[in-house]
Amino acid sequence: MKYGKPHLSFDEQVAQLQSRGLAIPDREAAVRLLTKVGYYGLSAYVYPYRSLLPVDQQSGAHFRSDDLRSGVEWGHVEALWAFDRRLRRLVLEAAETIEVGARTRLAYVLGARDPFAHVTPDSLDARACDRPGPADLTTYGAWEKKYRQQLNEAKGEDFVKHHLLTYRESEIPIWVAVEFLSFGSVTRLLSLAKPADQNAIARPLGVSSGQRLHGFLMTVSLVRNIAAHYGRLWNRQLGVSLSKFYATEVGPDLGHLADRTMEPKLYGVLAVMAYLVRTIDPSSNWPRTLATHLRKFPLVPYLTAQVDMGMPDGWDSLPLWRDEPRRDGFTFPSQRPQETS
Numbered sequence: 001m002k003y004g005k006p007h008l009s010f011d012e013q014v015a016q017l018q019s020r021g022l023a024i025p026d027r028e029a030a031v032r033l034l035t036k037v038g039y040y041g042l043s044a045y046v047y048p049y050r051s052l053l054p055v056d057q058q059s060g061a062h063f064r065s066d067d068l069r070s071g072v073e074w075g076h077v078e079a080l081w082a083f084d085r086r087l088r089r090l091v092l093e094a095a096e097t098i099e100v101g102a103r104t105r106l107a108y109v110l111g112a113r114d115p116f117a118h119v120t121p122d123s124l125d126a127r128a129c130d131r132p133g134p135a136d137l138t139t140y141g142a143w144e145k146k147y148r149q150q151l152n153e154a155k156g157e158d159f160v161k162h163h164l165l166t167y168r169e170s171e172i173p174i175w176v177a178v179e180f181l182s183f184g185s186v187t188r189l190l191s192l193a194k195p196a197d198q199n200a201i202a203r204p205l206g207v208s209s210g211q212r213l214h215g216f217l218m219t220v221s222l223v224r225n226i227a228a229h230y231g232r233l234w235n236r237q238l239g240v241s242l243s244k245f246y247a248t249e250v251g252p253d254l255g256h257l258a259d260r261t262m263e264p265k266l267y268g269v270l271a272v273m274a275y276l277v278r279t280i281d282p283s284s285n286w287p288r289t290l291a292t293h294l295r296k297f298p299l300v301p302y303l304t305a306q307v308d309m310g311m312p313d314g315w316d317s318l319p320l321w322r323d324e325p326r327r328d329g330f331t332f333p334s335q336r337p338q339e340t341s
Contacts, residue, residue, distance in 0.1 A: 013039045021068035022046065022077070030074055037081065044232035045080040048303055071301050079298035084234045088227040090290050094273045095183075095224035101205065101280035102217060103178040103186045109200045110193060115173040117193075118147065124192045143188050147181070154180035183224065187217045203332040206279035208249040215243050216276065219269050235308040238264040242272065251330030253278065253320040256312065265310030270294075274320055279329035291321035 008016060010031045014024060024030050034042060049072045050064040110117040117123035121140050129140035137145065154160045160180065163172050178186060190198060191214050198210020207213040222240050226233055241264035247255050254275045262268045274287035295316060297305035305311055315321065
């Protein structure tokens with residue numbers, strides 16, 4: 001099918017929304033928001049209000065009509081947009097704490113094994129590195145190619161210039177390299193580390209194994225990227241849901257999600273983020289700040305945070321969301337010496 005929809009002025013966009021059943025008492029206010037957010041940016045908050053098509057008319061991704069359910073007003077749409085905007089900012093704040101904490105721990109553990117472990121496959125896990133990757137590369141080969149690209153892009157940074165000019169015959173050590181690696185590259189490097197090193201990275205972060213931490217970080221990275229690109233977040237059906245984990249793999253604050261299959265909704269990832277923030281920075285008030293915001297989910301028809309975000313009954317009474325900042329976060333005991341080889 002060839003695309004044939006016409007360009008619409010902002011006033012025409014308002015008229016189109018009205019024709020589909022959206023009550024807009026203040027057209028000027030609607031135009032102002034459309035000029036800031038864009039029609040398709042705002043349509044993400046109109047879409048949940050569109051009526052379902054009859055089952056026999058549904059096909060593929062097309063299962064809603066253009067017409068809205070009754071009683072929907074502009075204020076409801078704008079309230080959802082404002083709630084989600086604040087939510088994205090809070091997610092990015094937590095993602096920063098988690099990313100910096102993870103890369104710091106990664107550099108510390110791998111650096112103790114080999115300052116150049118990231119460019120020395122022998123210092124990583126052979127089986128993980130040798131798995132087939134994209135474009136006829138190994139998994140490690142694909143990671144190193146991305147690393148070289150990021151190193152080249154960072155050559156304008158003073159700290160990179162210093163190392164390249166001062167230590168001309170040496171690679172950049174891991175504790176410097178993590179400063180220009182992307183979150184995705186840090187997460188992939190974690191998956192290439194030796195299992196004992198993975199665990200040594202994970203346990204001070206309150207996760208029993210590096211494999212489980214890697215899964216957590218993958219979902220955090222996904223949500224962080226949605227927020228960083230201003231995508232709709234609050235009712236997102238995540239492409240990668242949290243894998244089932246067990247109570248023995250985490251501390252008690254995350255125990256309410258243990259031993260269960262996760263829905264691909266946002267609450268589980270937010271809980272993992274709150275847990276990781278608290279273990280990395282126990283003095284952070286982020287979990288309580290987020291909980292306060294979630295309680296302010298707008299009073300709108302047809303939609304609730306509990307259903308659309310996957311929040312369990314009684315979630316806001318849990319210690320994860322209610323406890324004041326602490327001096328120490330939960331950590332697992334250090335591994336025995338024979339496990340660190």
